[in-house]
Amino acid sequence: MRRLTEVIAERWPDAPPYAGKFTEVVPHLTIADGQDDGVLDEIEADVLGELPFASRVPSVDLMVHDGTKWQERVAFALRE
Numbered sequence: 001m002r003r004l005t006e007v008i009a010e011r012w013p014d015a016p017p018y019a020g021k022f023t024e025v026v027p028h029l030t031i032a033d034g035q036d037d038g039v040l041d042e043i044e045a046d047v048l049g050e051l052p053f054a055s056r057v058p059s060v061d062l063m064v065h066d067g068t069k070w071q072e073r074v075a076f077a078l079r080e
Contacts, residue, residue, distance in 0.1 A: 001027035004060070 005025050009016055017025045032043050062073045 001057075 002025070005017055005027065009025075031047060032040055035043075057078060059075050059077045061075045063070045064073045065071075
């Protein structure tokens with residue numbers, strides 16, 4: 001995922017990841033956001049026992065934020 005991010009940033013330098021706010025982009029998976037602390041604690045306890053994990057990624061989605069929520073703009077299939 002790190003290399004994919006680098007390639008995309010090289011291809012479209014006028015649109016850097018996170019608007020260029022970070023010098024290094026660390027790939028991550030957001031599982032939950034904005035829930036109460038109790039809910040987040042429960043999710044963390046459930047997930048910790050499953051890490052690390054491996055997965056195949058058949059596609060990536062371009063997400064855009066409209067000021068209120070994130071929406072998928074387009075999906076790109078990846079080659080195997």
